Amino acid sequence: MTSRDGHKTAAAVAARRHSALAALDRVHAAIARMRREKVPISVASVSRRAEVSRTFLYSNSQARAAVAEAQIDTRTRLAQERDDQDAAQEATWRERALNAEDALKAAHAEIVQQRSRIGELMGQVRDLEAEWTQEAIQRITTENTTLKQRVRQLTTDNRTLEERLKAARANLRFQDRRLADLEAQFADPGTAT
Template identity: 55%
Template sequence: MSTTPHQRTAAAIASRRQTADAMLDRVREALARMERSRAPITVAAVARQADVSRTFLYQNSQAKDLIAQASTRSGACREQDREDADARLTASWRERALNAEDGLKTALGEVRTQRDRIGELLGRIRYLEQDLPKDAVQRVMTENTTLKRQIQQLTSERRSLEDRLKGARENNRFLDKRAAELEAQLAELLTQRGALDLP
């Protein structure tokens, strides 16, 4: 059964349409994958993912529309991601600023407390100075000098005593050693004399 040219043309058109539909399905799937993974949507990337030619993507109006819509959605998602990241960064800086402000308030409060305490102590010193006689400072300085001299004298005496103690210990060790040697000699003499007295 032979086919007419009209039938062959219709069959070729149907085959081409079926092939185009299959490629469009692959393009849709590739775009869905790329959107899920937040990959940048370009014609070259879609062509690689869908395993179609760039020419098909440029010439097929449905493919062009699909890419344009996906690119718009992807751009909006990326913009939203950027806004979210900026918001997180801003929140982080805001939190740090609030923490720093709290720390500054605490530090200023501590400084105020320390200044009040210093003022109170200075007032006590002035009050105590009023009760002292006029020559009290001179008397305290004289006593301080005397005490320093006594410390120097005691330190010198201590060193001298330490040196004498060290010498006494060395003499004691020498005498112990000498006594041990004499005991050994005595024992040897006694052993020899005992050997001579034997019948």
């Protein structure tokens, strides 16, 4: 091998190393961008974004390690987000359950109070029904009818008596005038008609 061939080989190796480092930088940049965007990381998606071949990602140990680490981080982050969502949902459900328990206790207290009040009122109704037998109700109804007839009769009698009183007062006024006229004639006999 000549030194010229050795220089070509060294230059080719250096160019290949430089190309691999540039591809590795693009892989790291693509992974960082995908983490910021919070998209799932896979070999295929990194390969598309970094514009490198999948073979490069599998054959380059640094690239393979970076993709594997990013995938683990993504899974961990997604699992943590799911756990956070589950915890938030559980807290929401726990709060709803506590609110429902409070409302249920209040409803039960209200029901007990209403039942107690209904019992008291039913007792009062029974007491009233017990005091008034059918015979008593019939007797009171008859007495009520009799009293209404008596009131009508007394009203009629009162009206009749008022009319008689009015007539008697009119007669009295007439008699007073007549008496005054007679007294005037008796006192002055010359004015007799």
